[in-house]
Amino acid sequence: MKYFLTILLFISTLIVFSQKRKIPTDTMVVTDHNTIIKGVSISYKATTGTQPVWNSKDEPIATLYYTYYERNNVKDKANRPLVISFNGGPGSASVWMHVAYTGPVVLNIDDEGYPVQPYGVKDNPNSILDIADIVYVNPVNTGYSRMIEDKEGNLPKRETFFGINADIKYLAEWINTFVSRKSRWESPKYIIGESYGGTRVMGLANELQNSQWMYLNGVIMVSPADYKQYSTSQPLYSALNLPYFTAAAWYQNVLPSELQQKDLLDILPEVENYTINTVIPAIAKGGFISESEKMDVAKKMAYYSGLSEKSILQHNLDVPTSFFWKELLRDETGQTIGRLDSRYLGLDKTEAGNSPDYSPELTMWNHAFTPAINYYIREHLNFKTDIKYNMFGDVHPWDRQNDNTRDGLRQAMAQNPYLKVLIQSGYYDGATTYFGAKYTMWQVDPSGKMKDRFTFKGYRSGHMMYLRKDDLKSANDDLREFINNSLSKGKAAKYLKN
Numbered sequence: 001m002k003y004f005l006t007i008l009l010f011i012s013t014l015i016v017f018s019q020k021r022k023i024p025t026d027t028m029v030v031t032d033h034n035t036i037i038k039g040v041s042i043s044y045k046a047t048t049g050t051q052p053v054w055n056s057k058d059e060p061i062a063t064l065y066y067t068y069y070e071r072n073n074v075k076d077k078a079n080r081p082l083v084i085s086f087n088g089g090p091g092s093a094s095v096w097m098h099v100a101y102t103g104p105v106v107l108n109i110d111d112e113g114y115p116v117q118p119y120g121v122k123d124n125p126n127s128i129l130d131i132a133d134i135v136y137v138n139p140v141n142t143g144y145s146r147m148i149e150d151k152e153g154n155l156p157k158r159e160t161f162f163g164i165n166a167d168i169k170y171l172a173e174w175i176n177t178f179v180s181r182k183s184r185w186e187s188p189k190y191i192i193g194e195s196y197g198g199t200r201v202m203g204l205a206n207e208l209q210n211s212q213w214m215y216l217n218g219v220i221m222v223s224p225a226d227y228k229q230y231s232t233s234q235p236l237y238s239a240l241n242l243p244y245f246t247a248a249a250w251y252q253n254v255l256p257s258e259l260q261q262k263d264l265l266d267i268l269p270e271v272e273n274y275t276i277n278t279v280i281p282a283i284a285k286g287g288f289i290s291e292s293e294k295m296d297v298a299k300k301m302a303y304y305s306g307l308s309e310k311s312i313l314q315h316n317l318d319v320p321t322s323f324f325w326k327e328l329l330r331d332e333t334g335q336t337i338g339r340l341d342s343r344y345l346g347l348d349k350t351e352a353g354n355s356p357d358y359s360p361e362l363t364m365w366n367h368a369f370t371p372a373i374n375y376y377i378r379e380h381l382n383f384k385t386d387i388k389y390n391m392f393g394d395v396h397p398w399d400r401q402n403d404n405t406r407d408g409l410r411q412a413m414a415q416n417p418y419l420k421v422l423i424q425s426g427y428y429d430g431a432t433t434y435f436g437a438k439y440t441m442w443q444v445d446p447s448g449k450m451k452d453r454f455t456f457k458g459y460r461s462g463h464m465m466y467l468r469k470d471d472l473k474s475a476n477d478d479l480r481e482f483i484n485n486s487l488s489k490g491k492a493a494k495y496l497k498n
Contacts, residue, residue: 025050029048045069049066084137084189085134088193107122191204192220192222195463198221198432199224200405205419216419239279264460342428343461418486423438
């Protein structure tokens with residue numbers, strides 16, 4: 001008998017250790033919760049799990065991890081908005097807005113967004129769950145989302161998922177399946193994307209409408225990264241950074257006294273006008289600008305940026321943001337400022353150099369987000385797996401070719417009179433600057449015939465403006481207002497003759 005038990009234990013051990021670590025292809029866990037939003041008690045259901053991505057043969061080739069929040073006791077789901085939420089990267093999990101912005105819980109952080117211990121989450125009294133249901137979607141290789149092997153043990157080709165157009169195509173298919181499974185076809189629908197998610201949702205608006213026959217009420221871009229200008233290395237686009245330079249320098253108290261004593265929002269319109277009317281034309285002239293004009297522009301840029309005229313001239317007016325983050329406080333404290341949020345300060349090995357050693361804001365955010373999301377999913381949502389939650393996943397190389405997302409959004413809006421757009425940006429975001437976001441907004445519809453359907457909101461914080469307590473409230477309130485203003489309310493979707 002003892003021998004038999006030993007053999008049985010040995011076989012069981014072999015079975016356990018021969019198992020591959022993998023995520024279930026199609027599963028969900030449902031939990032019930034209560035919270036208080038805007039002073040009102042809210043009962044809601046959280047559904048978290050995985051849903052497959054199908055190929056043309058209706059075979060699963062990947063599975064996406066999602067979390068779906070529904071308010072309970074809603075009798076009229078047809079008029080209940082559904083918000084579909086993405087982050088960016090590309091390669092970022094849908095964690096940032098999930099547990100820091102629109103969801104029912106937020107990080108345990110201080111009022112300015114800095115991490116505090118113990119790590120974890122607390123109720124979000126500003127969540128939009130009172131007026132809309134929300135699903136947070138993790139693209140392939142982010143969060144717990146993964147590709148699936150075929151019968152021969154081969155993974156799908158990476159280009160199926162990792163590129164601007166591939167990403168849009170498979171996510172639109174996935175959304176169709178999700179909406180069908182959850183019986184939400186009647187509901188007003190919104191897609192929200194942060195950072196690279198801005199490019200994603202611009203493209204999804206058109207793909208959903210023209211390939212999935214799903215019409216949206218709203219597209220929301222949070223600190224959008226528009227790859228028509230972002231990382232293009234075109235000097236013309238660098239001119240768009242000057243208003244951000246002003247905002248960051250004002251926050252760090254290094255502008256000339258006559259500017260520093262003004263409120264930020266009293267300064268920025270002046271700098272924006274100078275950027276459009278003087279800096280962009282000057283940089284467009286390149287090496288053929290006159291010496292006197294170049295000197296005049298450098299002097300004014302120095303006045304608005306906190307940088308020296310010499311350093312601006314050394315860059316031929318085309319000042320890289322990475323140099324700005326290193327240079328702004330070099331002679332004052334020797335510290336660097338943050339890329340995604342220039343309120344944050346960093347410490348480099350040397351004060352010399354042209355760019356910071358690291359992004360101080362991102363390390364602080366990872367400090368708070370990573371333990372919180374892992375704890376929250378396991379202990380609050382009761383979803384447990386040995387698979388690692390990828391805050392950032394392997395999605396490169398990323399195919400940026402044939403980026404028609406701007407025009408895709410324009411086409412979707414032209415075809416759908418209901419569709420409106422909201423852009424939210426932080427003034428201290430140096431990665432996807434607020435003025436760059438305004439520029440994108442202006443370029444989507446060159447005719448100007450739909451400009452009354454665009455709304456821009458700015459905040460006194462950075463890329464994740466919602467980490468600042470005051471902006472968490474105001475940004476969610478702006479979402480509520482936008483959703484309310486973009487509901488049809490019985491009006492037909494048609495254009496009237498002007």
